[in-house]
Amino acid sequence: MENVKIAKLIRNGETVLGMEFGSTRIKAVLIDAAGNPLASGSHGWENRLENQIWTYSLTDIKEGLQDCYAKLKQDVQEKYGETLKRVAAMGFSGMMHGYMAFDAQDQLLVPFRTWRNTMTEQAAKELSETFSFNIPQRWSVAHLYQAILNGESHVSQISFVTTLAGYIHWQLTGEKVVGVGEAAGMFPIDSNTNDYDAAMAAKFDTLLLEKGLNYHLTDIFPKVLAAGEKAGVLSETGAKLLDPAGDLEAGILLCPPEGDAGTGMTATNSVAVRTGNVSAGTSVFAMIVLEQALSKYYEEIDMVTTPDGKPVAMVHCNNCTSDLNAWVGLFGEALEAFGVKPDMDTLYGTLYRKALEGDADCGGLLAYNYFSGESITGFEEGRPLFVRRPDSKFNLANFMRVHLLTSLGALKAGMDILVKEEKVQIDKMLGHGGFFLTKGVGQRVMAAAMQTPVFVMETAGEGGAWGIALLAAYMIGKAEGQTLPDYLNTVIFHGEEGSVMQPDAADVEGFETFMKDYKAGLAIERAAVEQLR
Template identity: 65%
Template sequence: MSHDVINDIRSGRTALGIELGSTRIKAVLVGKDHEPIASGSHEWENSYVNQMWTYSLDEIWKGLQESYRDMASDVKRRYGISVQTIGAIGISGMMHGYMVFDESGELLTPFRTWRNNITEQASAELSELFGFHIPQRWSIAHLYQAILNGEEHVARIRYQTTLAGYIHWKLTGRKALGVGEASGVFPIDMHTRDYHGAMIKQFDGLIAPRDLPWQLTDILPQVLVAGDNAGALTEEGAKLLDAAGELQAGIPLCPPEGDAGTGMVATNSVAPRTGNVSAGTSVFAMVVLEKELSKAYEEIDLVTTPTGSLVAMAHSNNCSSDLNEWVGLFGQFAKAMGMETDSAALYGTLYNQALQGDPDCGGLLAYGYLSGEHMTHFEEGRPLFVRSSGSNFNLANFMRVHLFTALGALKIGMDILLKQEGVRLDEILGHGGLFKTEGVGQQIMAAALDVPVSVMATAGEGGAWGIALLAAYMTNRSGNESFEAYLNDRVFAGKTGVTVQPDPADVAGFEAFMKRYMKGLAIERAAVDYLSE
């Protein structure tokens, strides 16, 4: 096995995926069987500078190089050889945000990440103009807000892209984005798999009175789909990626993608009627649609898969953070009682208690709003636990209500899709911290969505593996082989997961809880207004 891997590395029968997440940059090298053979990572954090969340260009390149170096060191340690060539490379990153450059390629303003909720006016005006929901974090909202603000740099813009698009450009010289990433820059036309032409014209008409020296298509990257060749690593790009200077130029790169798209790939959720849900600090669900929705919804974002299929995304800012703090409190109690317990045992015991609770949590109510929650229109949050004298207050119901409420805001968005729009969903793939305790998170999610929830072992590989698979598809596909078929037949064939079916009693209990949740939002509003920070 090791000998075969060494030959694959030497001959370039590999694919490398690098994803720049908000707290970690990860590099994953896969072999010809698509299994990871080496990995590397770099931890980083955004900075809050001049009221703006950002990462400096120096931090970006340092982190990229260190994650690559860590991966290359892993190869050296495992197989005793250096990485000189790779079959294909893919770059992925956190979506949206604002990176704009002048004619000499200089960054005009510090990178504004997706975290900056500073585009409320632009978001509202564009959503009304297009009849299509434009979230604040989208790149076009950042651009239009800069125009509304009268920012001096706007007239000097010659190129706008995302973090993944920027790195891809510097590695290859090619100004391009994968369609999934591009769908978080500007709305995509489902028929052309390109920016929506009518909306482009609307935007150009909107800004025409400002007499800027560019039109939108002049400054946006080209849109490509999975399987397209997006350029090759240049000599300069090779040196940027591998500071040791061992990596050769000429390696093909697939279209750069966003973390949402690579998450779909890593969970094999790119075909219609499939979906995935990521549940951790925040929670979001992505459902691949069979047709367009009947109208625009403020609660639903519309993006695409890396092949250009329409995806509806329901996103909640708050999920497990407050729940984790309660678990931590019980851990402190155990320690004070002289009981030593590790984190896995603590979570396992408490989460499994939730399965013993009343279906509707015994009348208890909680909100884990550590931050604001756009689904329920809260600009700030206040964690709350509420009960009446008639509630069935016990440990099982206490844990159950905090697991239920972690998915409360998400359910509002998913109910729009599944109930109001009649979207069909055969199953949803779960990944993230909420699912670490076997079976519990799945059962609660199945109750919330009334859909089978599956967890696969490969889901933990993450987006870096997902973009590596996209790179592998570009070079390995046969003829007209679709990406969906490639994943099903070559990557995930034979891989099994654990599926939990929704329990009717749990589903009814969650519905009863949601009536209490919606009615109790007045309590949350009072807490926000009273407990000002």
């Protein structure tokens, strides 16, 4: 009977579609008005290194878009016996930042430069100093200015610069717009206006003029829209692009295209001030919604916004669980040598829980999880490292504990700037990612690191496609004057926050002691990088 009701919603065009272009997977999800996922589709893809540039081709993007939608459409047909022809609204999201530059004839001038490229060091440094605002290398304006500094011939032909999400939205609607959260990964945003910071834009225009370029930043960057605003409709051309079979009808409303940071905040219900979310897996990042701007800029802190324009401080670290995973793999290999074939979930759970038996300060053990460089602590390369004093308490519990704590070491160094120096107030953090899979362990360690309650939702994991679908649903479903946080709380999450773990005083004190060793021992890590080539 439930499927009959859903089939009617689909037939009547009362569902909402969201699609996100991640770095390895494109995912689409169809939801109802309450945010419940009804059907999904996905498409795997990989960036490629061409002429030392990490990129995806326009063909990759088009084929991925169409295949992902086709699989969603097939899922709808198989589950509900309906051909997907119309939806109430849709939204598109993508990995943030990067550089897609087009000429006046809408031709791509150079291959898409993704966020992964670290080729803009000079531009990022000069712009950060000019603006007194941290401009990371992956931001669109850093890519544009580096191309100008490099004297690349295409810069004089630029008519439009956008991101992956902005490009897809443009192709489907003809509208050159982005959501404010996505825009905040292109150029600094003024949260009072939900637009590019006018004073910084004027400074950038002066730099353009000095380089002999006669366009302005606002001429070539997309228009900025906030969550809840209408961002155009699916054109006839766009409908055929998305669904070459011709079943999809034009005229569908689209919400502003957003980046993966904004959709992640939405999907974890962490868009209200004094809340945040932390994603911990291979890499780790935390995003805190601020009550007010920071007093100054820090190289360790990226400033972005929520989809409705509130300032967000982001601490992003390249390394989290890779070294921890390698050690768990080694213990599994040791067991196999004794003829025991361990179940990996059981092995992880057992070793993670063992860490809770260790000393709060890890008994004087020290480790670094740097598989790659870590900008927070000033490393361009990394070397995984474990070291101990002769009198350290070397046992399995402390060994596992130190690898859990060091997974968050760089993150805590960045978070300490916000909490201790800027006195940022955090009421709660929502955790998601593989670090939290063993119930009560990663959550407890994170609570100690953040010194704030950490929530983990059983459903935290619907992902960015769901997040952008929720933003599309908000656009058409919000009550008069209803804010995004209120909509998510009342319509989607119904006040459910998941399981919570408060910071334990002994854990907090132990983490602080560990961090003293961690910071002092960075000289050991530096020596390892320099000597182990």
